[in-house]
Amino acid sequence: xxxxxxxxxxxxxxxxxxxxxxxxxxxxxxxxxxxxxxxxxxxxxxxxxxxxxxxxxxxxxxxxxxxxxxxxxxxxxxxxxxxxxxxxxxxxxxxxxxxxxxxxxxxxxxxxxxxxxxxxxxxxxxxxxxxxxxxxxxxxxxxxxxxxxxxxxxxxxxxxxxxxxxxxxxxxxxxxxxxxxxxxxxxxxxxxxxxxxxxxxxxxxxxxxxxxxxxxxxxxxxxxxxxxxxxxxxxxxxxxxxxxxxxxxxxxxxxxxxxxxxxxxxxxxxxxxxxxxxxxxxxxxxxxxxxxxxxxxxxxxxxxxxxxxxxxxxxxxxxxxxxxxxxxxxxxxxxxxxxxxxxxxxxxxxxxxxxxxxxxxxxxxxxxxxxxxxxxxxxxxxxxxxxxxxxxxxxxxxxxxx
Ligand code: FEO
Numbered sequence: 001x002x003x004x005x006x007x008x009x010x011x012x013x014x015x016x017x018x019x020x021x022x023x024x025x026x027x028x029x030x031x032x033x034x035x036x037x038x039x040x041x042x043x044x045x046x047x048x049x050x051x052x053x054x055x056x057x058x059x060x061x062x063x064x065x066x067x068x069x070x071x072x073x074x075x076x077x078x079x080x081x082x083x084x085x086x087x088x089x090x091x092x093x094x095x096x097x098x099x100x101x102x103x104x105x106x107x108x109x110x111x112x113x114x115x116x117x118x119x120x121x122x123x124x125x126x127x128x129x130x131x132x133x134x135x136x137x138x139x140x141x142x143x144x145x146x147x148x149x150x151x152x153x154x155x156x157x158x159x160x161x162x163x164x165x166x167x168x169x170x171x172x173x174x175x176x177x178x179x180x181x182x183x184x185x186x187x188x189x190x191x192x193x194x195x196x197x198x199x200x201x202x203x204x205x206x207x208x209x210x211x212x213x214x215x216x217x218x219x220x221x222x223x224x225x226x227x228x229x230x231x232x233x234x235x236x237x238x239x240x241x242x243x244x245x246x247x248x249x250x251x252x253x254x255x256x257x258x259x260x261x262x263x264x265x266x267x268x269x270x271x272x273x274x275x276x277x278x279x280x281x282x283x284x285x286x287x288x289x290x291x292x293x294x295x296x297x298x299x300x301x302x303x304x305x306x307x308x309x310x311x312x313x314x315x316x317x318x319x320x321x322x323x324x325x326x327x328x329x330x331x332x333x334x335x336x337x338x339x340x341x342x343x344x345x346x347x348x349x350x351x352x353x354x355x356x357x358x359x360x361x362x363x364x365x366x367x368x369x370x371x372x373x374x375x376x377x378x379x380x381x382x383x384x385x386x387x388x389x390x391x392x393x394x395x396x397x398x399x400x401x402x
Contacts, residue, residue: 020045039178080138113155144159170230206339257289377390
């Protein structure tokens with residue numbers, strides 16, 4: 001039984017309102033794959049023209065709340081069309097609850113979208129498959145559909161609304177950023193842009209080639225864009241295409257003048273090596289930004305965002321059980337999956353007897369597409385003055401190789 005809740009729809013334009021859910025409590029997403037320390041939102045939009053259209057729904061735990069609030073906003077039977085831009089459960093999760101009320105309402109989605117909805121909910125709803133360029137007149141405005149496969153699922157599409165000049169971009173241009181203020185000009189811009197970048201790195205970077213092509217295709221359509229309404233976070237209202245420009249930059253093998261040193265340590269030897277290497281890097285090139293992270297303690301997605309910004313990553317682990325540490329193993333696997341481009345790397349670490357970690361980390365870094373710029377450096381037991389001097393020299397060599 002759904003609880004009735006005070007309506008909280010927020011007006012975006014004369015015809016469009018936000019009927020989604022702001023999730024202040026969300027700290028992890030995709031299981032534990034992605035940290036969301038600033039919460040998130042599942043944005044759903046209601047368009048009232050001559051026809052009434054609902055764009056996307058919300059995550060399943062909020063399905064009753066969503067439908068209850070929507071009922072207080074509009075008689076559900078007045079909804080003529082549902083548009084599902086993407087059908088991962090954070091957007092399609094409330095469909096079963098909604099469709100119990102309006103089972104015959106047409107659901108506009110891509111062919112892959114229909115397959116995903118069927119695969120998740122096993123219902124024979126009234127699907128209408130759409131492709132790029134297909135249009136749906138809804139009164140004064142027309143909706144135009146633009147397929148965006150692998151941004152970031154095969155079913156993804158964008159929907160453009162003429163008249164209001166809104167691009168409903170679903171995950172694209174989103175941020176995991178909870179805010180009661182709906183618009184980008186009403187929030188802490190630096191914090192929000194960091195979340196937009198972290199979102200791009202951890203969700204979209206593997207598909208950056210497709211990001212560039214899709215943006216170029218949309219730009220070539222010459223659609224006036226007054227607002228970009230993503231499915232997570234705030235709406236890009238003030239200078240909406242600033243995030244498009246950022247995406248073009250980020251998708252093009254992005255890097256800053258930065259080196260990230262990501263290490264784990266058992267008894268501080270590898271930490272001491274990391275710090276000496278950092279000194280060497282800065283001695284050789286004081287213009288570098290050098291950041292150190294103990295990956296066993298730092299958030300993995302924030303570290304990955306720093307690696308994304310870097311020219312090179314230096315990965316350190318002591319040898320443990322003839323391998324490297326659990327935390328470093330997790331990071332290396334995520335670095336492989338995110339498909340970073342044109343980045344350099346090297347490995348380092350302390351050891352007591354076998355010293356396998358550096359060789360194995362070199363193999364993983366190469367497999368992950370990083371260019372190894374050195375065979376790496378090891379230290380037996382605890383580094384003494386000479387060993388630390390060698391680490392500094394290693395850091396200087398790294399700076400010179402960049
Ligand atoms: Fe926000 Fe891919 O779901």
